[in-house]
Amino acid sequence: MTSNNLKNRMIDYLAGQLTCKAVTEAITDYLEGNLGFVEQVRFQMHLGFCRGCRRYLRQMRLMLRTFGTLPMEPIPPAVRNELLQRFRTWKARSQT
């Protein structure tokens, strides 16, 4: 067997069996660091070859990054006042 042949077989072994569909289903495991070593190499090899999956991963990452920085909803004044009122009552009660 030539070394080229061997190399191709290695690539097939690592990247060949993973479909794009499987990548989209394994993506959370990948992002959570839950893939085993071989699975992870296979996943990354696939990404290396596949523009579609790179885009998919990118979309996911961008979505998550943005979700982490969503603006906080302001507290409506009525709710805020009620909460403060309760704090005061609680404080008065706990001091007696």
Added chain:
Amino acid sequence: MTFVSSHAVAEEVVQETWIGVLEGIGRFEGRSSLKTWIFRILTNQAKTRGMRERRNSPFSPLGHSREEPEAPAVDPSLFHTSGYWVDHWNTLPRYWDDETPERLFLSKEGLAQIEKAMSALPPTQRQVMTLRDIEGLTAVDVCNILSIGETNQRVLLHRARSHVRRVLEKYFETGDSQI
């Protein structure tokens, strides 16, 4: 959140939670982050409240809605359905540049889209995704707060994220032309 039936009750639960925090802060041992600890009080309050509500009404407002049957992460029609390339993309996902989601999230309409996508999720999926991706809690914390296993947490997170991404992508395709 998703344990009780109405906004008003949810507000009430939040108020009670803060009092609970005040009363319990002396017992906080620092074994989890303060945020996690507060969320746990909140969840317990909400669960108790939800149970009480259910006892009082003949029809439970939420019931125990079952999780949706497993849906694929991606619309199957975007993959080849036969031949050598079966299950590989036949329509590539869109390329999002660095600003794409920001542009969406900064607009009122965009935020409404996210809210819609999130509220369409089954309750536990919504809880997991909110705590993980919006509140930024760790997987371990979320398992603790919701009393679910690690694997379950990951499955719920996966389904939720996949669904929300799908909705957002659709929005980018049909929505605002400048995005």
